[in-house]
Every structure is written in structure tokens, then in C-alpha cells.
Amino acid sequence: MRRLKDLIEHRLSRRSVLTGTAAAAMLVTAGAIAPVHADDVNTTGLAVTEDTVKVGILHSVTGTMAISETGSVQAEKLAIEQINAMGGVLGRKIEYIQEDGGSDWPTFAEKAKKLLVSDKVAAVFGCWTSASRKAVLPVFEQYNGMLYYPTFYEGLEQSPNVIYTGQEATQQILAGIDWVAKEKGAKSFYLLGSDYIWPRTSNKIARKHIEKLGMKVVGEEYYPLGHTQFNSVINKIKLKKPDVIYAIVVGGSNVAFYKQLKAAGIDMTKEKPVLLTISVTEDEIRGIGGENIEGAYAAMKYFQSLDNENNKEFVSAFKEMWGDEIVIGDVTQAAYLGPWLWKAAVEKAGSFDIDKVRLASPGIELTTAPEGYVRVHENHHLWSKTRIGLAKPDGQYELVYETADLMEPDPFPEGYQ
């Protein structure tokens, strides 16, 4: 049947000078033959044809954030290619339109609007920083689009137009602090972060939880993005002698922070202090250098070294597509989930319509996720396990703990706000 359809379309395109009536008649025939007509699965005028569907990829490939966002773009392209190889979504191949946010928030908003209004894409996979998400959010809500957002973030948000495939702050933080308290006998914490909303909000949640458990925060400190001199804070840490250094430093500052920490003689491979981070994935370690962060612990939901069949397949497919040198971090994996979650929701809804996909999304499960099993919560975040990894000199994490159950996403935690 597909062949017949192709044949008709082929002839149509070759003989586009046909008279209007004849063309219309043939179109009707073609529609009647196709299994699911484009009009049935798409009542709102999205860019869906008989055998393709357009989606958008919106990340920074230039500017300061390109460092972080490259992995997400690669993961999303891989997922789309794999879905297409399996026959696409509702029998339609996914075509992606990639736009560059240029590390500039208004550009993100502008490009999001272009994708939704001009290109009429059925879904957008993209954004990385909270600032870019906040900038595009009104656009997605106004023009009713669907955004799959991959980064772990501060929570305090829940939009009907966004599926958050990364962890929100409580998922990432609570289990990690419980773990250091129990396993490492930690009593005091030094909170440290880059100066913007995610580290500040995360540390706030961490502080509440630490104090609730009867432990103590001995210092809390923020440095401007891109700061490269941490010797003073390292001295303060030495003076206060915390059991745990809780670090949420991002970007280039990370490299400086860990190199200087090591140079100052704080040996993370020793019993105390424990360094726990929620911001350093394998991606960042490449810049920091494995030998400089050896012995640190990270709390997130995915490590490249996870030992399960899904992950092995994912890692080898990723390396085949993007080269052996590549490493895969938490966000990259979360970005990979986006297209798959969307596919599952579209197929459950039997339609590309945004409203139907949104209704179908809660309860969607993926058993093939590299991180294991995930499920979409009513609040559009994912149920997922939280894991603790120990940084190795080769730049990989070794899994030392994972929560027994899936952590419930709770973007508006009671009493932590």
C-alpha cells in the first residue's frame, strides 16, 4: 500500500501542471489508501505529512553554553535516528529542524517562536540552562507547543507544555544527603555554588534537609559564573573543617575549583572531607581531568558506567555515531529520553495533537531507558532512581549506591521553598 501511495505522490510531483480538479481527485484517492491520514492524527495544522513529521532541536551550538549543550544535541539526534530506523512515529519519519540558541536567552525565545509558528513542529527538544527555559516558557504556553527539557534543575516550576526529563532538585539532593549522613557519618556541611538560581535553590533545599536531619551547615558561598580563583574559599573550608563539601559549581569554574582544591592538599580519596557534587557529570570531568577529581562523589540519576543491557546498547550506539572519544553524562542521557518519551506519548494518544499528547503523557513508561525504568509523573517530571557515583581517575564514575525505589518528583516541596 505504501508503494502505491509513493507511486501516486511521485506522479503528482512530477506532473505538477495537472489541472486542479484532477489533482484534487488523486489526492482524495491517496488519502483513502493511506493507513492513517495526516488529517486524522493532526487536527491543529502541525508539520505532519503522510510520511514525515517535523520536530525541533533547540540548543546552543555557539557561545559559552555550547560546551554543555553539545552532548544533548548528539543524544537527541541519535534517538531520532534510532526511532526512524524502527519505522518512525505513527508510520512517519521524524525530520528535525535544528536551531542555535547561541547561549543567548532572547535568541532562544525567538527561535522557539520560529519553530512553533513558522515551522509548526510537533515537539521541541531543547534548552539547557534555567534561564533559557524561563525565556521560552511563555512562548510554548502561548503557542501551545511541547518542550522536552533535559537538564537537572531547581524545580519550582510545572508547565503543561514542558516535560522535564532531568531530575528536579529534591530528587537529586535528598537521597544524596541521606546517603552521606548514613554511610559517611557526616555531621557538618559546607555549601558552595556558582551564583545563579539553580545552585542557590538547590542549596536552600539541601540546607533545610540537613538541618531537619539535625546536622549543621558551617558555610554557604557563591561565586560569579566563570570565576577562576578559589583559594580563599578553600582556606575557609580548611578552617571550618566540614565533613562534607557540597559543591554546585558549574562551567569553567569547575575546572579551576577542582584543580585548586587538589593543589591545596584537600585529598578527596581520604575519609574526610567528602566532596559531594550534583553538577559534575562525565562531560565536565573531561575538562577537569579525572586525576583532579578522583574520590569525589556525585549524586545524579545516570552514569555512563551503569551496568545494564539498555545502557550498554546506548553507549555503543552513541559511540558508533559520535566517535569513541565521547563521554556521556547525566543530561545527555536525559536528552536521549526526550524523543522516546514523545514517541510513546504520540502512539498512546494516536495523534500528534499537542493537547492529546499532553493528556497521554502522564503514566508513559520507558523500560528501554539507559538509566533503567522511568515513568512520567502527573506533574510532567520523571520518576527516577537517584544514584551516587565515585569519581575514578579515568574520568568515569563507579556506582556505589542507588535508591531502592524510584524517587517521586516533587517540584514544589513543602517547607523547602
Next chain:
Amino acid sequence: MFADYSWTELGSIFAMQGFAGLILFSVFVLMALGLAIIFGQMGVINMAHGEFMILGAYVTYLCSNFVEAFVPALFGVYFFFAMILAFFVAGALGALVEWSLIRHLYRRPLDTLLATWGLSLILQQAYRSIFGAREVGVTLPDWLLGSVPLTDIIEIPINGIFVMVLTLVIAISVYFLMFRSRTGMQSRAVVQNRVMAGAVGINTEKVDRMTFALGCGIAGVAGSAFTMIGSTGPTAGQLYIVDTFLIVVFGGAASLLGTIASSFAISQAQSTMEFFLSGSMAKVLTLLTVVGILMLRPEGLFSAKIRR
């Protein structure tokens, strides 16, 4: 905040903090020296200074990969070769830039600012195309990592000492080059009176090119040294620009000694404030103080007493 600690602890911490300030001082001097030569001696605003530093860092990165792969026996000492190579690569690019770009703009300092900003964008994108958008990790020989424990609390970071020694060596070399050698004398002569210098037979074009190349070369060495303490990525160079310019301007543009003095003042202020305040506020206060002082004393700390 100090009530809970013993005197020994406090003493040690202040010693450590003083040392941290000294490291910051060395870092600032390294950053600013190249710029001070170019800006102070030539009046050219080189907005691509940070990118020349990152060029040095990438050269170091390539060296470390090369040595690790082909001559692992030399890995312990490759860093010295890398720095020398970084000096020459950055210097050569500097000479090329001077020849193709800067020499047309000597009468228009504000335009050098725009042109070198354009150059910095091009260099950034070139790094991104060649080395990728991600930061690269430079593997260092083991002896450069870690620290020397003096007491229980006082530990001296080895890379900090290395940066300090390097700064000292470069500062002394620059001193001899600028004030004790024939080249330096010519260079200073050109600064003081270009026309007269040309009239007495100094090849001013050549002097300009050498001065610019020297400034860029020092930036390259600085970048190479910073792989020990900072990050190496396409846009990392931009982080240094504001700090560096403020240091040079604060010191008094035409004075190398001023640059060193202002590095010292700013680094000590920043490192002390960082200890007592939170990081962001310390930075804001330091910059505000510098800007405030510059508004009151626009010629900077040390002004050249030359009749123009």
C-alpha cells in the same frame, strides 16, 4: 567568626590566606604584563589578549598529548617546552596580527579596540572548530600536582609556587629586556617620541612589531601556566579581559612597575574580601573600589612623567 579557633589555627589560616593572595598576585601579573606592554608602550587596546592566552593553553594541551603519545619518558618536563613553544606560537601570531591589522590603526586607539574584538571572535570560533566546544583537560606531570605540607593546616600548593616563580622569572626578563637591552631602549624611545626615534635611525615599524609580539608571547606563556589552575575552552579567554584591563589602567598605563603594584593591591584586596564576604560581593566591591579610585585619580597609581 574567629572565637571558636585556637591561635595556631588562626595563624596558620592567615598564613595560608596570605599565600593565596600572593598566588592571585602572580596570576594577575602574568595576565596583565603582556597587556601592559602592548597597551602602555603602544597605546593599542588588545581585546584579543585573552584569546592569545588561550592559544598558549591549547599549545600546552597539544604538547601534553604529543609527549604522552610519543615520548612518555619526557612527560615530567614537557611543561617547560610547552611554555617556550606557547611563547613563540602566540608571539608569531601576534607579529602576524600586528602586520596585517594593528599597524594600520596606530592613530586610532579606539578602532584597535573594535578590530581586536573582531579578532577575538574569530579566534574563539577557530578554537571551537578545531578543538571542539568542550573544555579540554591538560594532563600535568605528577610533580606539579599536590602540595607540600608544612604543618597540619598549612599546605603550600606546588602549582602556586610554580606560578610565583614563573612570574618572577618573566618579570625579571621583561625588566632586562625593556630597561637593560638595546631593543628595550629602542622600544621606549619609540614610545616617548616616535618621530624623533625614527629620525635617529630606529626602525619603528620593526620595534612595534617586536613589542606587540612580545606582549602576545607573554600572554601565551600565561595561558600555558594557567592550565594548572584554570580551564581551557574556546571562550575561557573572555573571563580575563575586564580584570586585566582594570589592572593595567589602575596601575597607570605607561608604567610596568605600576602594573605590578596594582596587581598587588587588587589581588590582596580581593583575596581578603573573599575571605570575609561571599564571593560575588567581594568581586563587586573590588571592582567598584578600583573604578571609584580611577574616577578620583584617572592617571592610575603610577603615571609617567613625560612631557608630551
Next chain:
Amino acid sequence: MINLKSFMARQDILALIILAALLFVVMPMSMDIFRLNLIGKYLTYAFVAIGLVLCWGKGGILSLGQGVFFGLGGYCMAMYLKLESSTPEATAIQSTPGIPDFMDWNQITELPWFWEPFNSLTFTLVAILVVPALFAFIIGAAMFKRRVGGVYFAIITQAIAAILTILIIGQQGYTGGVNGITDLRTLKGWDIRSDDAKYFLYFLNGALLLGVLVLCQFVLKSKLGRLLVALRDKEDRVRFSGYDVANFKIFVFCFAAVLSAIGGAMFTLQVGFMSPSFVGIVPSIEMVIFCAVGGRLSIFGAVYGTLLVNWAKTTFSETFPELWLFGLGALFIAVVLVFPNGLSGLYRSYLAPHVDRWIFRKPPEGGSTGTGAIDTPAFEPDPAARPAE
């Protein structure tokens, strides 16, 4: 009194008419609202570029911190809009309803005092004009009275841009931090996100721009304009003639700041948010390039330069994101080395004589621009041809 002829030459009137036709007829007819809104956004930068023509091109004062004023104007507007959209009903899920959402996230339980006046639209509109002017006056008075100029001024304004960015990001409970102030919806109950509103704002923006152009033309043709050029070229002689040079510089710097702030406020209205990414060093330098591409001596050129660079940025970064930075970098260099008078320079040397001949029936030589005497650049048109010393 100044009559029309003396303050606008025929070429200038023609330029104004062409620009008006382009903005009000050609663009709205040929573009959908999405593209038109983009143009509207670009035009807000043109306010900054025009300010830079006065300040830098005419007055010789290069400010690398114009983003500061753009941001101040934009933030004033955004604060008002944010307060309006943060009604207790709309923010019922917060622990303290009725304050902007980002304050709630940062455990601030009541509106800070400096936010209070922004409940009033009148106050906001006055603040958009007065706050940047005051800030510019403080900077300008401190620096120009002490005869700081040129390169030093550029570097210090740049440092101020850096300081303000760090401050805004650091005080996120009061400013929205790096996210900025987002999700702005209505102005006095009027939905600024609807297509109708976008059309209206575009035309309002265009009208303001033309008004500003006429005002600047007036300033330039007045004695003040001539003095500016004079003190750019020989500051000492102006001073020796008995003028207080600093006051003129302060005035033009404040004027440029106010223009930038108007642009910033219009930006907030059209784009729907404001963030510190417009305050920093990079956007401030980019705004200088808009001005330089247009021709640093021509206020009309600044508008076209802004449109051209932004249009190129959008187009190229869609098609070749990797090449865009090379292109932009090359543009910076080219505009300095090859055509320092930018678009308007090209127009003057190649088109203007023909325009004069065909439209105004004037012989090509002799007063071809009507402004030539004043606008003779401080440097030769082709510096590449001049041997280095």
C-alpha cells in the same frame, strides 16, 4: 529661530521619508507578524546605536557600557509589568502571593521598597528616562570633570557593565538573577503578547524612533552639535575658546543613555522579558558594531547598520551557525580597516551624488551632502592606503 531648511538638508529629509516608508509601509506589508516583531526588536537596538553616533561618532566618547542603560530602561519597564502580572490571584500557589515569583523562590516575603513605586505606570515611565540619565550623569560628571577620556573612559564603562551584571545576577531575590524578569503579560490589562499588541508596539516603536531621529538631527544641527564635533577633533581649542568642555560631554553622554533606556523599555515590551544578558560587556560591544557598520557619523546609518547586522545574524546563524562568528569578527575588522564610515560612507561616496543629480537636479560636486563641512571624518577615508609611520 531655526527654520526647517537649516536643520534638515534635502538629503536628510529624503532619508527620513525613505526610512519612514520602509518602517511603516514596506516592512509591515511584506512580513508576517513574527518577522515584524523581530524587526521591532532590532529597532530597539537602533536607539542605542543612534546614541552612540552622538556620543562616539560626533563627540569622540566611546562608551562600552551602553548595555547598562539599555538594561536600566528595560528593567524599569519589566518591574512594572512583572508587578502587574503578579496579582495575588495569579500567584496563589506561592507561599507569599502577590509578589513576583522569583522573590518567592528566594524566600522574600514582602515587596522590597525600591519595587513599590513601580506599581505606578507614571512613575515607571519617568524612571525609564530619569534613572539612566542620573546614572550617566554620575559617571560622566566624575570622569569628564577630571578629563578622563578616550580609551580610559571605554575601559571604565566596560568595567561598570561587568559590575552591574555581577550585581544583578548576585542579588537574584530582588532582580530575578541570571534568568531575568520573565513571563510579562499585560500592560494596564492590555495583553502585550497578542498579535494586535505586537503590531501596535511595532508602530509605536517606529514612531518613537523617527521622533528620536528628528530630535537628534536638531541637536546635531544646533550649536551643541558643532561644538561636539569640535571638541572631538581639538578638545583643547574648544576649552581655550572659553567653553566648559566637560558639561557638553556629560550632556551628550546622558542623552545617549536616555535613548538607550527608551530602546530597552521598548525591548521589554516587545520581547516580553528582560535579563542581565543585555547589560554585560558582550552586548555592549555588539551595540558599538551596529553603530560602526551604519557609519559612526550618521544617525540614519546607525538604524540601517543595526538592521543589517541583526538580519545577517539571524539569517547566518540559522544556516551556518559555525560561520557566523567568523563573519561577525570579519565585519568588525572590515568596518575598521576598509570602510570606517560604514554604510553611510558608502552611500555618500557612491549613491548620494547620483541622488542629488536625479532627484534634486543638482550638480554632483559642491555641497553634495549639505553636512559635509561638519562631518568630515577625523581620519582619512582609506587608512589602508596610508603607510604606517
